[in-house]
Amino acid sequence: MNTLIKIAWRSLWRNRRRTILTASTVVFAMVLALFMRSMQFGSYNQMIQAGVNQVGDLQVHDTGYWANQSIDRAFFYNNELGDSLKSLPFVKSFLPKLETFSLASYGTQTKGVLVTGTDPILETKQTNLAGKIIKGKYLTSDDNGVLIGDKLAEFLKISIGDSLVLIGQGYQGITAYGIFPIKGIFHLPSLEMNSQLIYMSLQNTQEFVYPYREGLLTGISVFLKDPSQLEQAKQQIQTKLGKNYEVISWKTILSDMLQTIEVDNVSGQIMLMILYIIAAFGIFSTVLMMTMEKRKQYAVMVSIGMQRTKLIMVSIVETFIVAIIGVIVGLIIITPILIYLNMNPIPITGDMAQMYLEFNIEPVIPFSLQPGIFIYQTLIILGLSLLSALYPIIYLARFNVLNAFRH
Amino acid sequence: MSIIKAEGIYKTYNETNVPVNALNGVDLKIEQGEFTAIVGPSGSGKTTLLNIIGGLDLPTKGNIFIENTNLNELSSRQLIDFRLRHIGFVFQAYNLIPVLTAKENTEFIMVLQKVPKKEREQKAMELLNAVGIGDKADHRPGQLSGGQQQRVAVARALASQPRYIIADEPTANLDSRSTHELLDMMAEMNKKYNTTFIFSTHDQRVMDKAKRIVTLDDGKITSDETFQR
Amino acid sequence: MLTSIAWRNLWRNKLRSSVIFASIAIGIIGAVVTDGFMAGMTDQRANSAIANEVSNIQIHNPKYLLNQEIKYTIPDAKEIMKKIETIPEVKGVSLRLKVNAMAASANAGAGINLYGVQPDAERKVSALHNHIIQGTYLANNQKLPAVIGEKLSKKLNIGLGDKIIVTMTDTTGTITSGAFNIVGIYKTSNNNFDESHVFVKRSDLAKLVNYPANTGDEIAILLNNNEITNKVVKQLDKMFAPMVKQKAIIIQSWEQIEPLIKSMIDMMNYFSYLFLLIILAALAFAIINTMLMAVMERTREFGMLMALGMNKRKVFSMILLETVFLSIIGALVGLGISILIVQHYATYGFDLSVVSSGMNYIGYSSNIFFRVNSEFYFTSMILVVIIALISGISPALKALKLQPATAIRESN
Structure with a gap:
């Protein structure tokens, strides 16, 4: 296993520019996704907090x-x-x-x-x-x-x-x-x-x-x-x-607001999905090229006796390393920014501020540091990257050694 | 007992809708310790025959026995494993894994065979010295000349302790001096370790060093001569 | 000829080219369809507001806008209306009396805006009569009729046939109240509006608050077409120039009355373009990567071309051309598909009923008709070409760095 990782790692550094470019796609997607989700969740929490402070977590009334x-x-x-x-x-x-x-x-x-x-x-x-x-x-x-x-x-x-x-x-x-x-x-x-x-x-x-x-x-x-x-x-x-009293939670009292949040949440996720798909395609095209380039090398390896499963492992490890690098660099870039913004939300002015006030929200853009956001986005990006690795896996499982030599 | 027994080998390709009969009934026996060249004009089928002997391809008709194992009866997974343990390869080019050093390339085959670390490191250095490039052990293929790369390829082929080594036009990309050096080194391995070498070539210099020359033409063996060298 | 070589080079590696086409196409589809959707949403909000809530243009006494006291009526209201009706683009004009009041039923109360209107005129200006879900709209022969929103009827727990009691101050400042019969219940896509707007006959309301006859606080104007609003406002300003100058009246477009809607539209537009840029930036990475690989693969070929005498500038342009072709094809495919999608939903609408309550809360209906936005299509194509050119520079430069001799040697 060590040798496989060694081969995967060194292959990536052999073609540094390509590795960096591919990782950059991941970094870009990561930074953008986290920024946007942090902002969205920040405002949801702000709205909910404001609402709950006003109405309470629960309310007791006459039935x-x-x-x-x-x-x-x-x-x-x-x-x-x-x-x-x-x-x-x-x-x-x-x-x-x-x-x-x-x-x-x-x-x-x-x-x-x-x-x-x-x-x-x-x-x-x-x-x-x-x-x-x-x-x-x-x-x-x-x-x-x-x-x-x-x-x-x-x-x-x-x-x-x-x-x-x-x-x-x-x-x-x-x-x-x-x-x-x-x-x-x-x-x-x-x-x-x-x-x-x-x-x-x-x-x-x-x-x-x-x-x-x-x-x-x-x-x-x-x-x-x-x-x-x-x-x-x-x-x-x-x-x-x-039964003389009823107990209602804030979720019922503020249900209209919750639905508005849901609309925004869903639309945000859809936009992110689109971005991810594009990033995934970017990674895929790189991985595709990497595989095609190394056909002869793969043919030699299978000839001298390396099982295809091991070859597939190398490919997966390569993709994984690039994805991880992208994720880590992305996190390093965006986390301090989000921490700063969390403590110093962006103020809103002018007409937009009016709109916020109409909907009962303070005119600032808050940022959330919920760990769930970071974990979720990281998992999605890793998952998509590994999905992009699917093509080489299929190729390596099926390619004909002799044909690879010939071309 | 022959280590390689090819019986009634036919190989037909149907790639381009026009059937190509690469081999038309080949019978061949190769013994341990041979230093044999398979020669013939382009299209004679020597590469095809070598691929079949090397377990990289299977005949359309006929049987190929490697020490009593019929390769036809092995699954593709078993074939790969078989090659790992019994057959060594030296290709014309692109032999080595570019990101591993000469030493690591030689060790690689032993890693696949699950040889323990100390043992394989020792063996690798031994072999690199034997083929004459012990001092370049930590160089990557990109830093080695063509001849040096081929030496490492031989070292690696030997490292798996195979029954025989298949070399497909190993000297095609080398200059005159490197060709001689490589062949002399392989002849020495052959003498010292009694390793069987089977080449395909149309380089006269290689043929001059071979102990047996099998000639193919139009998919059939047309001559089979042994020499005292 | 350079062009045709560049073009044919694209098809040498079909798999690689297809992957890039697909990426760009998907990116464009994402951006364009999202824009069609968001534009459709804001359009709908604006149109709905104009049709049901604000109309195109409103005229008030400036003092009324400041103080909200009903005694600041519009001078010569009837004459003004007659003149306005001569403008061909005007669909309808309505004179209203607007009072802040409290509405009460047997068991609940709410603050409301009470509108006294003339039913026939009002029908021409507001589409509310089309949104009656129970009962009928105001009619001249009914006795003290009132039309309320569904949200309000639920809040006060009253329905058709019930009485709604309204309390307010009259022109002298005395508190007065009256009862109206609910003859109709309406529902628009804006819950907030439904909750606070109650409509009664102007004559009834005027009697209640001691209001002079034949005048009102607000003149609302509906035009044939929303786009000409600003043009007509200018026309009216000219028509009534002396009154406007003396500050006897003030003429405003819906954008000035509800500036929030306009800001919302602007903001959505801004986000659409932002999203497009982000997608293009992501695509840039993919394009650069692919072209770089294509260049590295063909070092031998470039070396040969340069050895044959093709100068550096031509090699550079060839690669740039390839990049642009690659990107444009992907973009055109993407655009083609997006246009089909947007057209479809522009005709049939996109159903969001799952989140309809939340949509209504912020003033949207749950069936959105996408907008066909040619300006956006055009801009996105141009941006794709620009991004392609920028992305192509690095790989093209790389190709130039090769010396012919080295490149040829690589092949051996």
Whole structure:
């Protein structure tokens, strides 16, 4: 075996230029593939992270709420529920929420908005909402004020201290009505959120929607310590809480987004496939030429007594070495670049930035360092290279020694 | 007992839709220790006969026995193995593996025979010295002259300890002096180790050194002379 | 004659030449088909947006664009519309009243854009009436009719025959609300649009918000042909020059109203060319490799040619010619196949229904008609020739380095 490897290795270096050119094809494909996949997965993760931070890994609602999100499907919080959730080891934190649609009005301007009642302390711990305040102050637990997005403030022409009128749907048919001072103005990465969202303290919202009884919620967002335990967590929580409640995962809540990601993922893979096929052809043509050139040498080897299987081994080893060199050089080139970009994502500006904001994503191009990307691409490239070696294998198994001598 | 027994050998090629009868009934016996040249004009069939004796081709009709083994009865895998153990080859050109040194080329055949490292290294040097190029052991074929390359080829052929060595026009690419040197060296191997050499050639200088000359014409043996040399 | 020698040299090693043809063909097919697909996608998005959402041109009072207050109506709206209708390329003109409101049903609420339109005129401008999946479009004889999107109907859990309650402020700033009867439900390929756009009769809405008669916030214009949009905008600017100058009205094309769509189109185009370049770069390696081998194989022959008197420049050109021929044939085969594929899918459409929900989320329908993009074909051919020339330089130089005597000696 050693001798075979020796022969394969030296044959490659005998024709250095060709070996380098072929390896370069692999390097090129490798660098490009990894760059693109890292970028794609970076943005997928970014989108998912942003989404999950907003909605939670899981959400608990009254049964049937998700199918029909009406305020009448709200439920009352009881301590038992809280204790059940707290007792589960994989739960990192949970945020109670009360959401309803209202009409916000100031002066002659009105807009439909989503009122979100949340516990200010827990909320900022999870999403750092306090850090996104650009004017005014954040909410306290029993605050009567509201936080609105900068775009909404602009539209309503309202500023800190002004009184906002909210009319909306209350629980069990009552009209929710209230006048609230603007406590603070926030800026979130999404245009949609900045123009449609209003935060109030949970207590305040509960008063607004149903003043007759405490503890009304539309849902509880649950955040897990280990996101990979999603399925088990979901099942366990559902079992624990019983059939009065439903537990929905972020995959359902953000299913539209997931499908968009899938579209992009598939199209990316298709483009890569095309690139790989071309690289494979490049490798194939080299391997083909190498085989044809060495016909006489192969004929001599079989004549003096070398089994064809050994010849085939030499050919496979040659192809493999070239592929490995290409892969390694490719990795050496691209990995430091990706590490740098992972820590310093590329910022996006101008019109494209707008488009990102529309879809709720921060306008940067992030890069992922998931090991899966590297492993997967390496395997594909090695596999394709070996596939290109198929022709010489077939030739070596069947070629006629005497004919090879003659030409 | 003859080491090679060719009985009623016919060989027909059908490559170009016109059948070519390369051999038309050849009977030949070769004994251990011979130094024999097979001669004849182009198209006489000497290369074909040599290929058959060398196990590189099989006759259309007839039998070829190498020490009682009928080559017709071997599978292609067995044939390759048979050649490895019993037959040595020296070709006209492109004998050696270009990326291996002279020593490694000689060792190569022993690697195939699974000879242990120390033993084969020793044997290789021994043979290279015997053929007179021990000092060029670490050179690659590209760094050797034509004559030197052929010597290495002989060393390699001997390294497998074959029954006989087939040499197809071994001196065709060599100048006069190298031809003489190569032939003298092979004659010495023949004397020293009693190795059988079978050449095909139309070089008079080679024929002058042969101990037996078998002449072929139109696929048949037309003369078979033995000389005292 | 050099050309014919170069040409015939290609066919000497059929296997090798075929492999290169195949590589280049596949590369071209990859780039061209991908471009047809992406161009088709963006076309569809733009056309759908124009047909269902923005129309070709919109006219507003500039103050309205700034403040979104409905009191900033378009002055002399009816006269303006009459004049616009004289332009032959105009298919339809519609006057709308647009209000930001909250919609509610018995159990849910949502923020919406409420459009008051004149049904007959609106039909000529928006294709929405073709996308009704349940019930009918607005009709003049109906009582307080409303047409909502499927996404909204699901969100509010209301359907045909139910009432939708809308709350908004009127021109004086008073909060007012009204109930409309849902007579129709529509579905476009843009979920976001469906979720937020509700259509009612302008007369009904105007009454509700104390709005003056015969005027509106928005004039929407649909043209016969999307390509002439900018030309007509210029025409309108001239037609209404004094009003435009005084900032009484502002005339905008759909690209200005929805700049994101235009950026998306530009970006897709950019990526198509980028992809093509990448593929060509990969192919360059294969071409260089192959030609180098071809040159190394024929050292004897070049030596002989040079010994016979063929000067270096001719040998160089011959090899370059071979490289170019090799590449062009592969590219032409690839282009031929791609054109067939693109034509097929341009006629029959390409079905992506497996991921239709995700497509709708970003505003695309799941059946994409490819676009035939002659400019791209042309450019890719030119680029192939350029890449071939560049790739051919190295092997051609190598052939030149040979000295005739050495080359001939190699054969012995």
